[in-house]
Structures are given as structure tokens and as C-alpha cells.
Amino acid sequence: MKCGPEELRRRIAVAAGGEPADLVIRNVTSFSLSSGELLAGDIAIVGDVIAGIGPGYRGERELDGAGSVVVPGFIDSHCHVESTLLTPFEFERLALAHGVTTAVCDPHELANVAGAAAVEWFLASAERLRMSLFVQIPSCVPATCLETGGAELSAEAIAKFRRAERSLGLAEMMNVPGVLGGDPGVLAKLALWAGANIDGHAPLLTGRPLDGVLAAGIRNCHECSRLEEAREKLARGMTVLIREGSAARNLEALAPLLTVANSPFLAFCCDDRNSLDWRREGGVDFMVRRALALGCEPLAVYRAASWSAARAFGLADRGLVAPGQRADLVLVDALESGSVRQVVCGGVPVSEELLAAAEPPPVPEAFAHTVRLEPVTEKDFRIVSQNPETPVIGLIERQILTRHLDCTLEIRSGEKLADPGRDILKAAVFARHGRNRNVGRGFVRGFGLRRGALASSVGHDSHNLCVVGTNDRDMAVAVNALIESGGGYAVAAEGVVTALLPLEIGGLMSSLPNGEIADRLERLFRAARSLGCRLEDPFESLAFLPLPVIPHLRLTDLGVVDVDAFRVLKD
Secondary structure (H helix, E strand, C coil): CCCCHHHHHHHHHHHCCCCCEEEEEEEEEEECCCCCCEEECEEEEECCEEEEEECCCCEEEEEEEEEEEEEECEEEEEECHHHHCCCHHHHHHHHHHCCEEEEEECCHHHHHHHCHHHHHHHHHHHHCCCCEEEECECCCCCCCCCCCCCCCCCHHHHHHHCCCCCCCEEEEECCHHHHHCCCHHHHHHHHHCCCCEEEECCCCCCHHHHHHHHHCCCCEECCCCCHHHHHHHHHCCCEEEEEECCCCECHHHHHHHCCCCCHHHEEEECECCCHHHHHHCCCHHHHHHHHHHCCCCHHHHHHHHHHHHHHHCCCCCCCCCCCCCECCEEEECCCCCCCEEEEEECCEECCHHHHHCCCCCCCCHHHCCCCECCCCCHHHHCCECCCCEEEEEEECCCCCCEEEEEEECCEECCEECCEHHHCEEEEEEECCECCCCCEEEEEEECCCCCCCEEEECCCCCCCCEEEEECCHHHHHHHHHHHHHHCCEEEEEECCEEEEEEECCECCCECCCCHHHHHHHHHHHHHHHHHCCCCCCCHHHHHHHCCCCCCCCEEEECCEEEECCCCEECCC
């Protein structure tokens, strides 16, 4: 928080009671995350900073807290705005309504489509937001050599962002084999950000390989799905970012970690959470309520939601309700429930009028027409083989980890067939960036489709076009619908498209308001359920199908990938 001598003088004068504050919040109790105490008294704010707490403050404006408990504004310690399908400005409307006043985002989704222009757009957008959106600089574009992306960002290409004002460091380093194997390109990026914050991505990593990642300067991990895994990382000094996304829900498994003793090294994140889940449940506020309902200590929970994240990312100006701290505040109805009543961001009560005043930068033309793929036919989905023994990707409900299943499938006229009766469906990934015409084909279990197909141009992290279905005809119809619309989500059955959500910005995001996106997602999910799909968010599960940095089995445009062996499997 930069300020001049006059601003400092005013803060001090208001704190001492000699001048009126810009805003006084009355009839509240503040929760001290440093002592665990509840402190009665008004909150006096000057500009975007808390000047004092206690009785008797005067203010140019007043806000009646109606008996609320005041906690620091929530911090989402790791998220991808693109996963909400919204622009940064619509994301802000969504996040602030749920008490998230600070978010640390990684724009590598759009960067994998559009390169450095995506980073520049996010940084420019962040400058115009009321909330604090910090943009970590993508480290893995592309994520690995096992897929074809739309862009490449070398160490030289991202060096110009090293000291970007709205960035806190280097975004999640997903290429763990590259780190441990000493890949020159990976090491160059790590060296550029040496001593700064470097975000991690190390699912199931333990022992000496984990030490290797820590030795590289990587400080946190949001991929813990098992308690013993998180305990080991915590014991080694890693900050564990507990995740509750749409496809990956890890809070309940990791809740035993949420103690006062551990809380300085724990934070909350939403990672990949769609806008419908934001509307139905919330974001970090949902994690707060859920953790409290699970019996976690309030001091540990509210620290993880704010102070601990602030300290992990070097944000000394926020995370406490205290004089001298940024006036990012959430008024909750009771400490034990965590239900949000009112949000104050940068000293200003959040309202629709406040958010409507924001002026977003224009969306670059480079983000349009990014599905560079010729129409497909049924023959593009044929899997020619004489070997019935088949590696099948096994989805795990509420997780993005997969199982490596070995199944026997029918061979008919030299073609390997899906088996919807056993929930074994055909899947395909089409390279969509115009660099080649690769098609990866394979099989997946866990979607539950009895008929039809689902397709998506969101396919982490290279974002090729992925599709899963019971038959080649519907798979082709769904893919062609997305080629025509410029990307998005599609459901097809009996040869027709039954639901479609275009995503015109990079094939990943829409300019529509967040409420309309949530409504359309609801219709898509209903259409998928009508085909037999049993997943809460089938498109998020589909989007993670091509991600070759999450164990154990994936499908990219190069084929079926054994993530543990870090190689493409041959039939």
C-alpha cells in the first residue's frame, strides 16, 4: 500500500481520534487472528486502510454491521479465472459477493492458447479491478512435451514479466520430471524467479523427489489429495493449499490438518471451480463454512482463509483486522457459521453500483477464432487394432487423479470398440491450434453415458478439443458444433446437438454475465444427465482428461499417456 506523508498523517490523526474517518463500521465485533480474541468496537477506515478499532470513532460515512463478526477478506491462494468461464471483471463480481477480496491467479489456460498476450491482458485487467487480483507468471506453456499446445513461453519470453506490479511470482511449476531431470528450459525459469515465490504442483510426490522440488525453490502445493501426502509436505516446510474445486474436492480429506498449530502453513484455494458451483456453494466462503461444519477450530479456519495465504505470498498488508492493514473485510453473521453478510473491499462497501463502474480493457482479436480444425467425420474416431488388451482411463469421483485400468475390449473387423454397458467409452483429443492434425484416441471409464457424446474445447492445459461418447456419430456431431461455434461445451445425442455453450474467448471464456453462464451450465449438466452421466460436473472431468501432469493415465493429441512413466503408450 503506497501512500504519501499526508495520507500517513491522516491515518494517525484518525487513529488518535483527532479527525473523522472516511468510513466507520459500527455495531460489530472483530476476530483477531493473532490472538484468537473477539474484540468489541467500531472500525475506523481511512482510504483503503484500517486506522483504528474501538469505541467513539467519528466517520464521514457509517455502516451498521448489525451485530456481525468482522474477519479479514478471504484470499483464494490459487485459481484459474478461465475455469469459471468468465472474464476477470465478471469473476470479480462473483468473487467479491462471496467475500474473496484477493485472488492469486495463474492465466496459463489462456496463455497456452494465446501466449504472452494472455498474460498482458490479465495484468491490464487486474489494474482496473476493485479486488486484488494477482497474476502469477505461467511457467509451463506448454505443460509438457506430451501434447501440442497453442503457444510456447520460454524463459526469455517471460523474463519481461519478472517484476510485473500485479504479480507475486512464478505460477505452478507442473513439469516435475523437468525439474528433477534438470531440463535447461525449466531451470532457466526457476533461476529467473530464484528467491521469489514459485508455486508448486506435485501430486503424490514424496521422499527425495519432493526434497528435490523444494530444493528448486518451490514453496507450495495445491495438489494434495491424501492426508499422509499433505502431512509430509507440511513437515518439510511446504505451504499446503487445500483445494475445493469443481472436479477436485480435497477439503474433507485434509480437514484433520486444520489445527491452530498447522494453520500458518495452510491456505484455501478453489483452483478450477466453475461459476455454477460458485453460485450454488460459493468459493473460499464455502470452504470456511464446510471446515467449520466439520468441527475445525475457527482460528485455524479463518487463518487459512486469509492471514496464512497473505503471509505465504508476502502480502504483509492484509490478512488481519488490525490498524495499518488493508481494509478488506468480511462481515459474517456468526463466527461458527461463516455466512457472509457484507463485504468491504479496499475500504469501500461492495455493491452492484461499485462494480458497474469498472471499465474492462478490450479483448484482443488474437483470442478469437482459436479452434483451427477442419470438420471431422465418423471415420476420425476409428481405433484400428488387433489387440483386445487395452489401457483404460479410470475416473475417480470428486478427484482429478485417474486410475490405470487394464480391460479387454471387443475387436470387430479390425476396429476396437467401446463398451457402454461396462461404462467404457471412446475418447478422442484433436489438436486444435493449427500446428498439426494430431488425433489421440483411447478409452475412459466413469462418465456413465448410456448414449450420446460430450465435447469441450477446454482441455487442460494445452486446450485441445476433447470428446467422449458412446458412438462415433454423436462424437463427430459434438466436435463439429464446437468447430463452428469457435469453442465451448457441447452435448449431442441421436445425431443432433442438445445443448451448447459457446466460449468465444480463446475457446475457454465467455463475455456473458456470470449469472447467464451459470444458467447455461445448469442446462448443459441436465442434458448430460439425460444421457446417463452421473458426474456432478462432467465437463470439468472431461477437461482434465488430457492433462499429462496428473497421475496416472491421460489422453492427449499424441495418444494415451502413462504419467508415471512420462511416455505415450503404444497399442
